[in-house]
Amino acid sequence: MKILTLLKIAMVAIKRNKTRSVLTMLGIIIGVASVIAMLAIGEGSNASIKSQIATMGTNLINVMPASKNRGGVQQGREMSQTLVVADVDFLRENSELISAVSPEVGGSGQVIFGSNNWPTQIFGGNEDYTYIKKYDVANGRIFSSQDIKSARKVCLLGQTVVDNVFGEDIDPIGQTIRFEKIPFTVIGILKEKGENTFGQDQDDIILAPYTTVMKRITRQTHLRAIVMSASSEDLIDEASSQIEAVMRLSHKLKDSEDNDFEIRTQAELISTFGSISEMMLVLLGSIAAISLVVGGIGIMNIMYVSVTERTREIGLRLAVGGKGKDILMQFLLEAILLSTIGGLVGVAIGIFTSNTVENIMAWPVLITPDSILLSFLFCTFIGVFFGWYPARKAAALDPIDALRHE
Amino acid sequence: MENKIIEIQNLQKNYRVGTEIVSALRGVNLTINAGEFVAIMGASGSGKSTLLNILGCLDKPTAGDYWLDGKNVNVLKKDQLADIRNTKIGFVFQSYNLLPRTTALENVELPLLYNPKISIKMRREKAEHALEAVGLADRMKHLSNQMSGGQQQRVAIARSLVNDPVIVLADEATGNLDTKTSYEIMALFQELNDKGITIGFVTHEPDIAAFTNRNIVFRDGRLIKDIQMNKITNVVDALDQLKDEDTLLDEFVNVCVA
Incomplete structure (x- = not known):
């Protein structure tokens, strides 16, 4: 069966249950949008710290006197005259x-x-x-x-x-x-x-x-x-x-x-401050990623319901010559479509949210192509991962039982 | 020599229910030739549905042989059976089994979606042709849930014809319809049979079976009767008679009310 035909079948199935599809996507939409917004805010503060540090000098290296130990007494930096x-x-x-x-x-x-x-x-x-x-x-x-x-x-x-x-x-x-x-x-x-x-x-x-x-x-x-x-x-x-x-x-x-001296470089400063904002970034990103996983579980839930609800449809498809793998692909594609459409909408909302935050709160934000690609790939993966089990269940149905299902 | 569409020999089917083994079919021999319109009859539990599932390649027999269109299907694997169903068999179900909120045309196209040899253009043409054959040329774009039961069953029949099958298998195809609509559906089946389409028709209603040209009767997993019908009831006559009865009934009611 051609992939284009399968895609069409999946699209029709999604359109047939508009409200439910939108609600299912909502989980993914919120997940992706928050990943993008959180990463944008994190990356933004990271970049602004780095650029601020960069204003301090040109590839700056400082040599400062080190505190000295004179006769067992640790002396302050100002005192050392090295x-x-x-x-x-x-x-x-x-x-x-x-x-x-x-x-x-x-x-x-x-x-x-x-x-x-x-x-x-x-x-x-x-x-x-x-x-x-x-x-x-x-x-x-x-x-x-x-x-x-x-x-x-x-x-x-x-x-x-x-x-x-x-x-x-x-x-x-x-x-x-x-x-x-x-x-x-x-x-x-x-x-x-x-x-x-x-x-x-x-x-x-x-x-x-x-x-x-x-x-x-x-x-x-x-x-x-x-x-x-x-x-x-x-x-x-x-x-x-x-x-x-x-x-x-x-x-x-x-x-x-x-x-008896100490060397400080700009790179060290950047890495010190960078590690703080990087920690923030990981924290924000992982909170957002959790909501993405929750969205994925929502997709799995709906796909399970969908398989049960459409048992007779599956039976019919098997009876008129559909093979197990056709059914598997149909349901898998449906899950992937739900998650990727949700992902696309999420990307749009995420970019919009980031810009709003920048305009209203005057926070520095930076949307990297990486974060968009990452969250988009992640939600495709979620579609495959959480769509797989319901799709397998559908493909394994016996046509006779499926046709008789009430 | 006649062209054998279906030939089964000593067909047996056992089910395991718990620890007990139930024999649904106990050695059935049957031949159906091209152009026949066969009613498969019997009470529930007689094995007629089991036979239909095996004939339709949805199930495999425990023992015995089955040749469909000259091909031994016993040896085929699951996916190969799916191909056989796709290209050689048309199904009509009691509850129509149309896809909800989908047009008649798309419903009829469904079997062809699973045949990679058929192009999109060919698919559309064949589906339109099949809908014309069942008298629904003007309802192609109607959604399945906007149609009456009789129309839905016509769509289902069009779907069973769209892949040019060697046999159409109908399972209680008139079971959900009133008498008049049932007769109309049977008229369609007779018309299709006249065009040379072989039909296997499971029913437990003798008046429906009377429209076919051969009745086979099952009891307890055995074929007990195989009757060639010499005097086939013409559905058009039956419909006329039904109309007369209705008219009489209406007059009677009118008289009573008056």
């Missing part, structure tokens, strides 16, 4: 997997301009710092190597600082602000970056040459951190192990000694 400018130069010369490296120093304090003041943070870096930390200059220029060499009192301002200390009609560039009593000439404004993953305002900063910050503000010779960009995203892990080796060499550590 990173120095020499390390930066050593890294630049010896690690070819990094494209840029900059020291990072900083402190917090009050910025004053005219009668306005604002508490903020100052960061010191070299000329590559804006590239590594993904800051763009909206206006003006970044400090030059000459500025760094001479420890000139120049700075760039984040948008938040500009908004809080300058009035609307003053061009900040060329103005002199005071940070902790040190006068700085504003040479540039940074493009707005927004909040990072931790809710910190990335625009509430002042950037200055690290030499100036070290000399005038922190008055220390050690660095808060060394920041670097790996040559490419794929090389972050490789670069980080190379950096570890180079840093050990730079600090002349023996094999028996622990690292």
Whole structure:
């Protein structure tokens, strides 16, 4: 028997019991729609976290001082003074997997301009710092190597600082602000970056040459951190192990000694936060999948009822020459049709729901083709799995008994 | 020499009911030739339904031989029997067994769906032709549940003819119909038989059996009578007589009321 004919028979059977077919599909529709919506919400938050982390820097690798054990006393990270400018130069010369490296120093304090003041943070870096930390200059220029060499009192301002200390009609560039009593000439404004993953305002900063910050503000010779960009995203892990080796060499550590620094990469951050949202994703997905299975059981139930109800029809089909496998295929196809039509409607409702959630609740959603394919394949599988037993029961009927069935 | 459609020899059928073995057929010999219109009669439990199931290849005998259209069907497997049913046999049932909420045409097409050699176009043509033959040319698109019992049985007869079977087997085909409609259905069977279609007709009503050209009677699993009918009742006459009786009855009622 041709598959097309079988398909037609199955369609006719489904149409004959419209209300019941729709109710049966409802289980699958809700299941598929919730799988798609849940995955879209999960994937959406996942992707938004990843993109937020990506704004923190270009293939960023941080080297930070590690807490040190001095005479049995574990010291805080701020206390350890293991990173120095020499390390930066050593890294630049010896690690070819990094494209840029900059020291990072900083402190917090009050910025004053005219009668306005604002508490903020100052960061010191070299000329590559804006590239590594993904800051763009909206206006003006970044400090030059000459500025760094001479420890000139120049700075760039984040948008938040500009908004809080300058009035609307003053061009900040060329103005002199005071940070902790040190006068700085504003040479540039940074493009707005927004909040990072931790809710910190990335625009509430002042950037200055690290030499100036070290000399005038922190008055220390050690660095808060060394920041670097790996040559490419794929090389972050490789670069980080190379950096570890180079840093050990730079600090002349023996094999028996622990690292007196710590390396953090963007990839690690992504995986830390990613694992949380991935867990959410699995949780949401499995709840939705359960409803899909329940929908499948609904199909099985209806197919069983259908086989009993149509016993005489089956008997007739067998009597006029239908074979067991024809009957099996007919009922199996009916179950598959119910579940796949339900699946298609479910996909549509799932996409609609996801978009509604995005519009109304302003949650980030991301519908992946994978989730659509997955839930669609899953409900086809459910059709086969839960349709199989009722169909087998139908095919195994004896024509004489089936014809006499009341 | 006549063309044998059905030939059975020493056919036996035993059922196991619990620990007991019940013999439904105890050695039946029967030959049905092409063009015959045979009434198979007997009380319930006489074995006539069992015989019909075996003749229709729905069941297999315990012992004995069965040749259908020159082919020994005893040796065939389940799927091969399904093919035989599909191409050589037409069934008509007491309760019509039409698919509900399905058009007459689609009901008649049903047996051909299971024959891969028949194209969609051919299927449609054959079904239309069969419905014309039973006088339902104007009701092809009607749904089965919108039809009267007599019309439904006509659709069922069309369905039994659509595969050009060597024999049509009817099981109490008039059992659910009133006398007039029964006679009309028998008129159709006689007409089909006149066209050369072989018919096996199970019934327990002698007046229905009188329309056939051969009566065989079963009792306790044995064939006890095989009568060639010399004087076949013409259904058209019987219908006329029925009409006369109705007219008389109407007049009588009218007189009484008056």
